[in-house]
Amino acid sequence: MDGSELPLAQKGSAQAPVVCSTCPYCGVGCGVKLSPDGAGGLQVRGDQTHPANYGRLCSKGSALGETVDLDGRLLHPVVDGAAASWDSALDLVAERFKATIAEHGPDSVAFYVSGQLLTEDYYVANKLMKGFIGSANIDTNSRLCMASTVAGHKRAFGTDTVPGRYTDLEEADTVVLVGSNLAWCHPVLYQRLAAAKKARPGLRVVNIDPRRTATSDLADLHLSVEPGSDVALFNHLLAQIVRRDVVDADYVARHVSGFDAAIAAAAGGDVSVTGLHPDEIAEFVDSWIGTEKVVTVFSQGVNQSTSGSDKVNAIINCHLATGRVGRPGMGPFSVTGQPNAMGGREVGGLANMLACHLDIENADHRAAVQEFWSAPEMPTNAGLKAVDMFRAAGEGKIKALWVMCTNPAVSLPEANSVRDAIAACDFVVVSDMYATTDTARLADVILPATGWAEKDGTVTNSERCISRQRGVMPIPGAARHDWNIIADVGRRMGWAQAFDYQSPSEIFREYAALSGIAGQFGRDFDISGLSDLDQQAYDALQPTYWPVPKQGQAGDRFFAEGGFFTPDRKGRMLALTHRAPVASPTAEFPFRLNTGRIRDQWHTMTRTAKSARLSQHLAEPFLEIHPLDAQGTGIEPADIVRVESPYGAVLLRALITDRVRRGSVFAPMHWTSEFASSARIGTVIRAETDPVSGQPEGKASVVSVAPAKPAWYGFAVSADRMAPDAAYWAMIPSNEGWRAELADFDRPADWEAFARALFGQTDGEAVVVEDATRGLARVALFRDGVLTAALFTDKEPVQVARKYACSALGAAGAGVLAGRPGADQPDPGATVCACFDIGINTIIAAIAERHLTTVEQIGEAIQAGTNCGSCRPELATILAGMHVPQAAE
Ligand SMILES: Nc1nc2c(c(=O)[nH]1)N[C@H]1C(S)=C(S)[C@@H](COP(=O)(O)OP(=O)(O)OC[C@H]3O[C@@H](n4cnc5c(=O)[nH]c(N)nc54)[C@H](O)[C@@H]3O)O[C@H]1N2
Ligand SMILES: Nc1nc2c(c(=O)[nH]1)N[C@H]1C(S)=C(S)[C@@H](COP(=O)(O)OP(=O)(O)OC[C@H]3O[C@@H](n4cnc5c(=O)[nH]c(N)nc54)[C@H](O)[C@@H]3O)O[C@H]1N2
C-alpha cells in the first residue's frame, strides 16, 4: 500500500528494479521507466511501450531525476509554525472543520484541490466534501485550466468527453492549433506531430495565436489573431462551411441539433475583429474546409478567456456541421494541462460536478451516488468556483479552507487579494511537499505530502488513457499520501467506515464500481470493467483507455455515429456571438497582458527549479514587448520594467521581440516570491471570469509598462542561496550553486558590506574592484583561497558571461571579476539544449564555423537537440536567424 511497493512482476529481482510509471507534469501523460539507485538517486527514461510517448520524453521529463532530492522537503506536520505529530495536526484539522460546520453550516468550509492529485486522492477528497461534509465547496485549479472546455463539451456533447486520440493528429491532413504552444507545453505530442509532418510534408499545420511561439515555427500558416477574437474566426469558418456546401447534411439531420440558429448567428458575425488580413483568413478557411481529415487542437488561449466556453463551442460547431468528429484524423481535441486534469474531471473534482460525469443538480444522479456512498447528506447545488471561493474567504464566509497540491497565492488572478484572503481566513490547511511555497507560508497547518515518485495511483491523460503512477522512492520523514491524509481526517470527523481505506487499489475499485452506475444512467465515463482489479492486477495495470464497461466492448472514439449524451442523443450546435475580452486598453493601461508558460519550468517552479539544467533556459522573469512599443515607452534591451494594473505591480526583464503584437505584452506565469522579488504575474491580472465556466481571463488583462530606471543593475553567483535585499532580484540554481539578477534604486554606500550580507558570508577574504566615480563595484569573496561568491554591478544591464561566472565558483584567484573568460575559454552563453547543457554561443559558433544548415546537422556536430528534442524548435529558429533572447545573457 505504500510508495515503497513495486509492481509485483519486478519484486524479488536481484538487479535494481525498473518500474513503469507516468510523468507527473503535462497532460500528454508520457510513460516513464524509473530506476532508483537506492541512495536517493533516480534514473528516468521514456517507456518505449507507452502509447502516449513510445519512449520519447521532453526536457522536463528527462530531468525528473534531478527533482527528487529531499532539499527543502517538508518532513513532518507543522502547526502554527512548529513541528507537530500527525495525531495532533489531524485532530486539530478534524476538530476545526467540525466546529466550523456545527456553528456556520457545511458551506462555511471549502477544499481547493488540484489536477496534480492522483485519481484516488481526488476521489476521497470529493467524497468527503460532497458526500459527508454535505457541501459542494470543493473546486480545483482545473477551474483555471480546463473549466471552459468542460463547459463547452457538456453543452455540445452532454458530457465532458474528449472524442479522439493522439493518433488523430498524426493521421490528419490539417492540424489547427488554437491558443496552444504545443512545442513547449505538450512537447512529446508536438514531436509526434512534427515527425508526422516530416514523414508526410502535405500535412498542414495552422497555428492561431496572437503571439509567434516555438509552435508557430512548425506551422505552414500562423494567424496572429487579435486576443480574444477566436469566436469571430470560427463563426466565419462556420458560415463558409455553409456557403461552400461542405455541411454533412446526413450527419446533421441524424445527430445534430441547433444547426439553423448556430448558422444564423455565425452568418451575422464580423470576422474583421480578428485583425487578420482577408488573404490569411481565406487560406485558413481553405485548409480547414479543403481537407476532410482535420483536427482542431485547443488549449489555454481558448480556455482562459471570458468567452472561453463560447470559443470551445465555436470550434465544436464546425466539426459537428461537417460530421468531422470521432473518426480517425478528425475532431476537436482539447489538450489537457496537468497530468490528471482529466482524472479530476472524471471524479467530479469541480464544484459543479458530482462523480463519474454525473450531475450534482440531477436528483436521480444525486440519489444514486448518495446511496452508493451511504452518505448522510448531499448538496443539491453547485459549490463555489475557485475565484468566488477565495472571494468568499476574503469576505469571511469561508472560515476553514484546505488547499491541496496547488499554489493559489501565485496562480490565481488578483493574487494579492487571494493572498490576503488566505491570510485572513480563520483556519487554513495546506498539503504540499514543501512548506516554503507562497501559499504554505500563510497556513495554520501544513501537512507533508508524498511526491509523485513516492506515491501510487492512477492518472488520465488528454486522450482518456488511464496510467499507473508507481512509487519507487522511500517515503521521506513522516510524509503521507494525500488519499491517506484525507481519509484519516474523514475518520476523525466521525465517518470511520466510509473512509476506512487501506490502499489506493481499494479506492480505485470503489470508484470503478461507482462509474458503473454512471454507465447505467447512459453516461460516457464507465470503467466498471476495472472494478474487480485485485491488488496484483492493479499493480500490473497497463495503460488503459476508457470507457471500460463491464459488459460489451467500447470503441476507440466517440460520436462518429452520433450517440451524444444529451437527452435527445444529439450533439448541440450553439448560436454564438463574438465578445471582446472584458478589460479594454485605456490611456492609463494601454497594453494587453498575455501570460503563459516557458519550455523548462512547471507552474510555480517548486519542482522544476530544483534542476539547474532546466533553470538555465530562461533564468529570470521577463516581459516580451514589441520593438516599436519598447521605443514608444523608452525601454532598452534588458531593462527592468514595471508592469502595473489596478490590482498590483511587478518588475520584469524586458525582452524586446517582434514575436508579440504591437500593443500586447507577454509574461511567464511561473515566478513566485520564492524565486523573485516581485514577479507574481497573477497580482496584476484582473479576476474576470467566463459567465458559463467560471474560468478566469488569464490572457487578456490590461496593464501599463514603463522602464523602472534602477540606479544600478547586478549579477551575482554564489555557492549558497543568497539573501538579496534589492527592489529587483531573481534567483535560480546553477550547476555550481546559485545565480541571481539584481537591480535597485539606491546604491549601497559600502559594496563589500552589501555583498557580504547578500551572500551571508562575514568571514574570508574579499576582493573589491570599485568604480568610485560611478558608485559601482565588483566584489569577489573567498574562503581558503577559493571563490565562494561574486557580485558584478553596472549602471546598465550587466554584461557578464553568466555561465562562465557560475563555473568560476570554487576556483582560485579573482580573475572572474573581469566578467569574461580568456580567449582560450569560449563562453557558451545561455542554455538552449538543456539535456547536454549547450549554450547559444556554442550553437551560433558551430553554425557559423561549420556552415550548418539543418537542425540535424547541428545535432551531428555538437549533440544539441539529439536527446529529448525539446530545443529543436529553438535550434530551427536560431538557424533562421531569429530570436536570440537578450534577457538571459
Ligand atoms: N513547460 C511547461 N509545459 C506545461 C506546463 C508548464 O507549466 N510548463 N503546464 C501544463 C498546463 S497545466 C497547461 S494548462 C498547459 C497549457 O498549455 P498551452 O495552452 O499551450 O500554454 P500557454 O502558454 O498557457 O498558452 C498557449 C498560448 O495561448 C496564446 N493565447 C493568448 N491569448 C489568446 C487568444 O485570445 N487566442 C488564441 N488563439 N491564443 C491565445 C498565448 O499567446 C500562448 O502562446 O501546459 C501544460 N504544459
Ligand atoms: N497568469 C497565469 N496564471 C495561471 C495560468 C496562466 O496561464 N497564466 N495557468 C493556470 C493553470 S492552466 C494552472 S493548471 C494553474 C497551476 O497552478 P498551481 O496548481 O498553483 O501550480 P503548481 O506549481 O503546479 O502547484 C502545485 C503545488 O502542489 C505541490 N505538490 C506537488 N506534488 C504534490 C503532491 O503529490 N501532493 C501535494 N499535496 N502537493 C504536491 C507543489 O509543490 C506545488 O506547491 O495555474 C493557473 N494560473
Ligand code: SF4
Ligand atoms: S511531454 Fe514532457 S512534461 Fe509532458 S508528460 Fe511527456 S515528458 Fe512529461
Ligand SMILES: [Mo]
Ligand atoms: Mo493547467
